[in-house]
Amino acid sequence: MNSTKARLTERVRAAVVTYGAAAKRDPYRLHYHLTPLVGLLNDPNGFVQYRGEYHLFYQWNPFITEHGSKFWGHWTSMDLVNWRAKPVALAPDEWYDKNGCYSGSAVEHEGKLILFYTGNVRDEQGGRETYQCMAISEDGIRFRKHGPVIHLPQGYTPHFRDPKVWRKDGSWYMVVGAQSRELQGQAVLFRSSNLRDWTYLGPIAGSGLQCLGEFGYMWECPDLFRLNGRGVLIVCPQGLEPEGDRYHNLYQSGYFLGDLEEEVAKFDHGPFDELDRGFDFYAPQTTLDNRGRRLLFGWMGLPDGEEHHPTVAHHWIHAMTLPRELRVSKGRLIQRPVEELCQLRRNEVVHSRTEICGKGVALEGVDGEALEIEVDLLENRSETFAIDFRGAACLIYDRRDGRLMLERTAWKDGKKERRFCRIDRLARLRIFLDASSIEIFVNEGEEVFTSRFYPDVDNRSIAFSAPEGITVDLKKWELASVP
Numbered sequence: 467m468n469s470t471k472a473r474l475t476e477r478v479r480a481a482v483v484t485y486g487a488a489a490k491r492d493p494y495r496l497h498y499h500l501t502p503l504v505g506l507l508n509d510p511n512g513f514v515q516y517r518g519e520y521h522l523f524y525q526w527n528p529f530i531t532e533h534g535s536k537f538w539g540h541w542t543s544m545d546l547v548n549w550r551a552k553p554v555a556l557a558p559d560e561w562y563d564k565n566g567c568y569s570g571s572a573v574e575h576e577g578k579l580i581l582f583y584t585g586n587v588r589d590e591q592g593g594r595e596t597y598q599c600m601a602i603s604e605d606g607i608r609f610r611k612h613g614p615v616i617h618l619p620q621g622y623t624p625h626f627r628d629p630k631v632w633r634k635d636g637s638w639y640m641v642v643g644a645q646s647r648e649l650q651g652q653a654v655l656f657r658s659s660n661l662r663d664w665t666y667l668g669p670i671a672g673s674g675l676q677c678l679g680e681f682g683y684m685w686e687c688p689d690l691f692r693l694n695g696r697g698v699l700i701v702c703p704q705g706l707e708p709e710g711d712r713y714h715n716l717y718q719s720g721y722f723l724g725d726l727e728e729e730v731a732k733f734d735h736g737p738f739d740e741l742d743r744g745f746d747f748y749a750p751q752t753t754l755d756n757r758g759r760r761l762l763f764g765w766m767g768l769p770d771g772e773e774h775h776p777t778v779a780h781h782w783i784h785a786m787t788l789p790r791e792l793r794v795s796k797g798r799l800i801q802r803p804v805e806e807l808c809q810l811r812r813n814e815v816v817h818s819r820t821e822i823c824g825k826g827v828a829l830e831g832v833d834g835e836a837l838e839i840e841v842d843l844l845e846n847r848s849e850t851f852a853i854d855f856r857g858a859a860c861l862i863y864d865r866r867d868g869r870l871m872l873e874r875t876a877w878k879d880g881k882k883e884r885r886f887c888r889i890d891r892l893a894r895l896r897i898f899l900d901a902s903s904i905e906i907f908v909n910e911g912e913e914v915f916t917s918r919f920y921p922d923v924d925n926r927s928i929a930f931s932a933p934e935g936i937t938v939d940l941k942k943w944e945l946a947s948v949p
């Protein structure tokens with residue numbers, strides 16, 4: 467361990483000792499989501515299965531609840547539900563990553579776990595340098611840095627980061643998020659035969675390319691894979707203007723479906739669609755597991771108004787989403803919570819063929835702060851159907867125009883804010899509530915709304931409204947806490 471790493475490791479330990487208990491005591495602390503022990507968490511990184519175990523790394527500033535020189539925190543799990551914290555995997559302790567070990571990915575090769583990440587370097591004048599770096603582990607826990615393997619290619623600004631690596635037909639490929647000299651956001655492809663020497667192949671998608679037109683000044687966190695016979699590019703464009711119901715968050719996170727030919731750096735794709743309709747979703751990353759599932763974690767947050775989150779007073783901020791399984795069906799990316807999450811269920815409450823008629827109706831045993839609710843809408847005679855969550859968030863479906871809305875009370879100023887999507891017919895909802903988060907999967911994962919919310923801690927009520935009446939099958943479970 468170099469002396470900078472030793473010093474930083476000691477500072478991380480001290481931060482956890484000093485603030486960890488306060489973070490744990492926060493009534494808004496999540497029960498079954500991954501959260502930082504202290505400090506700020508952002509992107510999921512290096513999501514991979516290695517020697518049968520899932521590894522998930524994350525962008526972490528352990529010292530304060532603001533962005534800064536990021537570390538890679540590290541968790542492992544056998545089942546995607548119970549996770550164990552491991553020692554910090556990467557610290558910003560070398561000249562090429564001194565201002566942050568930024569986002570990246572992991573692959574297994576010849577029995578080793580290999581990380582690719584962006585070394586972020588700033589100078590006194592606010593200038594930026596970027597290096598795509600490699601680190602290797604023999605045991606999946608301790609990583610040896612190998613330094614930069616890719617320097618900035620010509621034609622790009624130093625906003626060039628977040629390498630995602632995969633293997634195809636004996637070659638390695640890497641997609642990187644980029645900004646061209648013309649300030650266009652792009653995803654750029656590289657190829658390697660040995661993971662150390664990389665050849666630049668060019669942009670495969672981006673603002674101003676193909677028929678896309680202007681589409682953001684920077685693309686972050688790209689991920690490129692095949693699923694159910696289609697090529698999928700997930701990417702986070704910055705700089706899109708709101709358009710109708712879309713693009714209302716600070717930055718966007720979405721996907722293109724297309725035909726992918728890595729060998730010739732080609733990805734003919736269709737239009738962009740948002741992955742999630744909620745307020746807090748960004749920088750997702752996927753991996754393929756040994757059961758052939760394409761799994762995704764997202765950051766349940768955005769770098770927007772962070773100083774206002776009440777958790778900041780308890781020295782922590784942000785969380786990961788629940789893990790989701792992806793599928794492509796009828797030209798859409800479908801997301802479902804992984805089946806392992808059913809392990810968390812306790813104390814089932816069932817309401818079969820139940821009539822709800824009126825406003826603010828409570829159902830026996832349906833309340834709480836860490837729970838899952840599954841609702842099948844059997845007969846909907848009502849123009850609107852709404853579920854209020856603890857007085858601080860509300861899901862409202864308007865059958866007349868097929869619009870589904872999530873409304874929450876902003877904690878900054880107490881005002882209502884709203885996000886929307888359209889669906890043909892609302893048939894089923896699966897809702898996961900945690901102390902200060904909500905994830906709503908609509909119609910088997912056709913749409914998802916992911917958000918934080920901060921209700922009064924004593925308010926545990928769930929209230930249903932259907933003025934003209936609705937018949938539902940409903941199940942509710944308390945969800946267990948995982949340490």
Ligand code: FRU
Binds near residue numbers: 508584627687748749
């Ligand atoms: C996305 C992002 C990445 C970067 C990382 C830094 O949230 O800005 O592009 O690598 O966060 O923490």
